[in-house]
Amino acid sequence: MTISQELFQKAGTLIPGGVNSPVRACKSVHCDPLFVASAGGSKLTTEDGDEFIDYVMSWGPMLLGHNHPKVAAAIAETATRGTSFGAPCRLEVELAQAVVDAVPGIDMVRMVSSGTEATMSALRLARGYTGKNGVIKFHGGYHGHADAFLASAGSGVATQSIPGTPGVPADVVKHTLLAHYNDLDAVRTLFERQGDDIAAVIVEPVAGNMGLVLPKPGFLEGLRELTRKHGALLIFDEVITGFRVSFGGAQAAFGIDPDLTCLGKIIGGGLPVGAYGGKREIMSHIAPSGNVYQAGTLSGNPLAMAAGLATLKALAKQDYPALAARTDAFSGELENILRGKGVPVTRNHIASIFTLFFTKTPVVDFPSAQTADSKAFVSFYQQMRAQGIYLAPSGFECAFTSFAHSEQDFERTLEAARKVEF
Numbered sequence: 332m333t334i335s336q337e338l339f340q341k342a343g344t345l346i347p348g349g350v351n352s353p354v355r356a357c358k359s360v361h362c363d364p365l366f367v368a369s370a371g372g373s374k375l376t377t378e379d380g381d382e383f384i385d386y387v388m389s390w391g392p393m394l395l396g397h398n399h400p401k402v403a404a405a406i407a408e409t410a411t412r413g414t415s416f417g418a419p420c421r422l423e424v425e426l427a428q429a430v431v432d433a434v435p436g437i438d439m440v441r442m443v444s445s446g447t448e449a450t451m452s453a454l455r456l457a458r459g460y461t462g463k464n465g466v467i468k469f470h471g472g473y474h475g476h477a478d479a480f481l482a483s484a485g486s487g488v489a490t491q492s493i494p495g496t497p498g499v500p501a502d503v504v505k506h507t508l509l510a511h512y513n514d515l516d517a518v519r520t521l522f523e524r525q526g527d528d529i530a531a532v533i534v535e536p537v538a539g540n541m542g543l544v545l546p547k548p549g550f551l552e553g554l555r556e557l558t559r560k561h562g563a564l565l566i567f568d569e570v571i572t573g574f575r576v577s578f579g580g581a582q583a584a585f586g587i588d589p590d591l592t593c594l595g596k597i598i599g600g601g602l603p604v605g606a607y608g609g610k611r612e613i614m615s616h617i618a619p620s621g622n623v624y625q626a627g628t629l630s631g632n633p634l635a636m637a638a639g640l641a642t643l644k645a646l647a648k649q650d651y652p653a654l655a656a657r658t659d660a661f662s663g664e665l666e667n668i669l670r671g672k673g674v675p676v677t678r679n680h681i682a683s684i685f686t687l688f689f690t691k692t693p694v695v696d697f698p699s700a701q702t703a704d705s706k707a708f709v710s711f712y713q714q715m716r717a718q719g720i721y722l723a724p725s726g727f728e729c730a731f732t733s734f735a736h737s738e739q740d741f742e743r744t745l746e747a748a749r750k751v752e753f
């Protein structure tokens with residue numbers, strides 16, 4: 332047995348499924364998870380001493396690469412002054428300023444400790460602000476694990492084929508309305524039928540939890556128009572796309588002005604941070620300036636703020652278009668290699684994110700993502716992992732590159748792909 336396998340066996344007796352988040356268990360690719368001992372730049376090193384080129388990057392946060400010296404130094408320096416105050420600190424103001432400066436739709440922002448908290452709180456605010464209950468989400472969209480969002484969710488819910496999660500009351504689910512991503516007509520119909528009681532549309536502006544799916548031209552614009560028309564809020568869940576699709580997120584890249592924006596992952600530089608923000612008039616309804624309650628013992632934690640701030644400062648100096656072009660070229664070559672082996676492949680790419688779907692069908696929504704051949708994916712995943720390439724263990728997730736990935740990393744990855752047999 333490897334050390335990872337020993338640890339996983341022990342973990343299984345102590346932690347449900349042996350993991351603290353289901354997607355890590357690698358169940359659907361019929362592998363045991365690798366236990367990571369350390370990470371630096373584009374690489375992970377396991378407890379067994381094996382090195383992997385990482386395209387998971389902690390599920391998105393590590394856009395600068397693992398253990399970036401500036402981020403590590405900021406955390407260490409801040410820790411010398413204490414780890415949690417439960418009282419306001421300077422770093423919260425500085426990170427809030429950095430977020431407001433970067434993200435066009437955010438005038439005010441509230442820090443929380445995860446993406447789940449950000450989306451859950453944004454929905455509560457939308458309901459409190461509009462006095463309505465309904466929320467439209469998209470099939471295959473994942474917004475964390477709050478009750479309202481687990482219906483037809485992507486990511487691990489899709490990977491494990493969990494139809495409707497036990498434990499979520501029907502009284503809650505009845506307020507969640509579903510449409511297919513990129514299907515504006517379906518959203519229009521929901522508004523026509525039930526518009527009086529729809530508080531918000533929540534959308535990943537670029538979907539990243541059914542694999543990567545780009546918005547069709549006009550889709551996001553249409554959501555903006557429909558929500559305005561019916562007095563509902565448009566919530567952009569930019570937990571993946573924030574600071575990644577561009578420094579100002581997908582909203583800056585696509586020129587759409589959402590009412591509320593949810594952030595997570597990159598904003599914490601690898602520490603537990605989420606945030607939700609938006610128009611001053613709406614945000615001022617949050618307690619204590621307003622009556623929509625939301626709180627957190629560790630919200631605005633100094634170590635987390637320091638990591639986020641150091642990350643955003645370093646990212647502001649990075650060449651996003653260059654990384655996008657390199658990721659496009661690399662993922663395009665990967666696509667060519669696989670196609671050359673006779674397997675059908677559809678590639679979706681934006682910025683430093685891509686997904687290769689094992690299907691001929693263009694992937695524009697959850698049903699088309701589900702046409703991908705999961706057997707081919709499992710085989711690809713296993714053979715790549717055996718050659719030191721660490722991909723997300725599900726066809727419904729994205730591959731992430733980072734500013735730390737070198738051309739040599741890409742070349743080694745392509746070399747591994749050339750050896751894969753289907």
Ligand SMILES: Cc1ncc(COP(=O)(O)O)c(C=O)c1O
Pocket residue numbers: 445446447448450473474475476535539540568569570571595596605
């Ligand atoms: C788009 C999106 N929203 C929300 C979340 C939830 O964030 P967290 O896992 O930090 O709770 C995730 C990822 O997990 C996500 O990808």
Ligand SMILES: NCC(=O)CCC(=O)O
Pocket residue numbers: 352353354355390473486487539540728
């Ligand atoms: N794209 C899905 C996630 O990032 C989730 C990570 C997790 O639940 O561990």
